[in-house]
Amino acid sequence: MVQYKATHLDATFAALSDATRRGVLEQLGRADSSITDLAEKFHMTLTGMKKHISVLEQAGLVATKKVGRVRTCKLGSRQLAEETAWIEAYRARWASRFDALDDLVEELKQKEKSDGRKSKA
């Protein structure tokens, strides 16, 4: 049985699976913004933007604060460290699988050469 566990990863990757939400994170990386400003920038209704912000907030990627009637958004505390670690591990496994394939091809080539020599001898 493979060891695997559900962590924050589900929520973060789901939050990142939308181009608008990634755009919002890029924007908040430049400056804090109100939801109204974000809705305008992304040509979206306030309701639509609120939903995206809610997904990002639940994933810990955005933090919001209401001052008076304005809700301001900023980057949350999640630094995507776990996500980076998972992807790095995947890439390492991917590379080693394809290295193994290269080795096998090389081995078969060598075998062919050696068989060739034997049949000539």
Place this chain on the structure above:
Amino acid sequence: MVQYKATHLDATFAALSDATRRGVLEQLGRADSSITDLAEKFHMTLTGMKKHISVLEQAGLVATKKVGRVRTCKLGSRQLAEETAWIEAYRARWASRFDALDDLVEELKQKEKSDGRKSKA
């Protein structure tokens, strides 16, 4: 207007947002597997596993091949390079935002010290 575009990223991040699918990728990083074996390993119906494989295949993370009655799965050609780049850029922005905050706090501290000296003088 913020520059952002929908790429493969939507499909990949969505594919990665499920613990079973991440587990399948980890498993396929060790060895190719049939869908039947994967369904068994993850205590899942064949239909359920087929759906997960289909999501992974559409994201280019898994490639399948049918030989006779058995469909074998292996890691696909996507190496998550774009995903890594996106996350790295996010982390860099995140760090610079919080560095800027540190600088501001440091500046305020210095100002306080300097004001303290002035009031003593």
